[in-house]
Amino acid sequence: MIEESIMNIYDISKKSNVSIATVSRVINGSQNVSAATRKKVLKVIEESGYKPNAFARGLGLDSMKTIGILCVNIEDYYFSEAIYHVVKSIHRNGYDSILIFTGDSLESKSKNMESLLSKRVDGIVLLGSSYVESDDKDNDYIRNAAKQVPIVMMNGYVDGENIFCCLSDxxxxxxxxxxxxxxxxxxxxxxxxxxxxxxxxxxxxxxxxxxxxxxxxxxxxxxxxxxxxxxxxxxxxxxxxxxxxxxxxxxxxxxxxxxxxxxxxxxxxxxxxxxxxxxxxxxxxxxxxxxxxxxxxxNIIDLSSLSVKMLMDSINGDITPKKSLISAKLIKRGTTH
Structure with a gap:
């Protein structure tokens, strides 16, 4: 049997030969899984001794009912407003939140991501496109974290399993x-x-x-x-x-x-x-x-609420789009004709 301490949802998905999203749906009792697939995944979970944390709500296990939020800089007007609306949406869904300011350095972003995971959060929201590194290999810390919990990137895009992106166009x-x-x-x-x-x-x-x-x-x-x-x-x-x-x-x-x-x-x-x-x-x-x-x-209000909805859908095992796009609009005032 694989040691419980080293098992995560990624290991279960790999061993079951299904996606992380499918494992999440099985754990949360979603009906959007075939009987055969459900049986296969549950058998792997039982044999491995895996005790879900991040997706445990549906099984009544040790979910912390907490969402982690990473933000580069609270002094930015955009981020300040985004934090307000994201936290409001999280609380409306019955979850608490942990907010960490990371700064721009990759080392700090990665370190604080690990800090949130150690607090056993149920999911993570990354606020802003500064979390997308220009060298894609540097985004692996996000992909690795997504092996444990679902991650939503608000106005950023990184391709990876269990990573969901909500963007303004x-x-x-x-x-x-x-x-x-x-x-x-x-x-x-x-x-x-x-x-x-x-x-x-x-x-x-x-x-x-x-x-x-x-x-x-x-x-x-x-x-x-x-x-x-x-x-x-x-x-x-x-x-x-x-x-x-x-x-x-x-x-x-x-x-x-x-x-x-x-x-x-x-x-x-x-x-x-x-x-x-x-x-x-x-x-x-x-x-x-x-x-x-x-x-x-x-449309930061819609962007914030949709980002949280995508995260909640993933946590609950519902089918969640990998990428959602929201239209921006021009507000005309006195500096243009």
Missing amino acids: DYQAMYDVTSALIEKQQSNLIYLYRNLNYSARQKQKGFEDALLAHQQEVRNYIQIPSGNVYDVKKALEELQAKGIPVGAILCADDEIAVGALKYAVTHNLKVPEDISIIGYNNSKLSICTNPEITSIDP
Whole structure:
């Protein structure tokens, strides 16, 4: 018999030659499993001495009724709002939550993932696309954790069994907004971003593809790692000093858009007559300026509630889609026509 201490749901799925999701459905008594498969999985569980933890609710075993949440940075307006809605949804489902801030380093993310697993959580939510590493091998810590509990990535995508991804369609949103500006005869578009995480790459690709689709030159991406208002203003002033014209600024988040507006006001540029500015996330920052900032709304409330629903469905053994996509929408305000 395999030692209980080294058994997990991944081992059961491998030994039964079925998916982790199927094992979860068997454990939770779901009807979406054939009688033959159920019998096979239960036989493996019995022979191995496996005592389910993460998926034990359906058997009345030692489920902790707790969901772990990992977040890179609570200071970000987007993450702060996301945490509120995710925790609210978790509690509405009768679970408690443990929230850990990991920072950006891979070592810290991996270490804190292990910390949540040691607390015997029933599932984990990863908030934000910063959990998707550019080198896919570095995402193995997520795949390994998913061998023990279901993981939902909110606005990030990693392919792996027992990993479920709920995303805002950042690519299409940026493509549509860029296309609309070009079709209104707007020229000299630039894209400002702070990093190239999964979400930012989708936005940049949407920006690029829209330019190419309209036979526009693809140029002028400016990375501003801090995203700080004054650093954004300085970067745009450097662009101006080089004689590079700017007709519209598309920003990866609203804080960057505030910096772009500060640049415009400082240099007596009329907004939106001389320059258009579009932010992203539709955060409270977008209505704290004059004029108020046009911003793309990623529908964070729906994104949060659907992410938690996907996790709960997986825990309960229900059929869960691997990937769900939510449309973003443009909220027009005073920085665009």
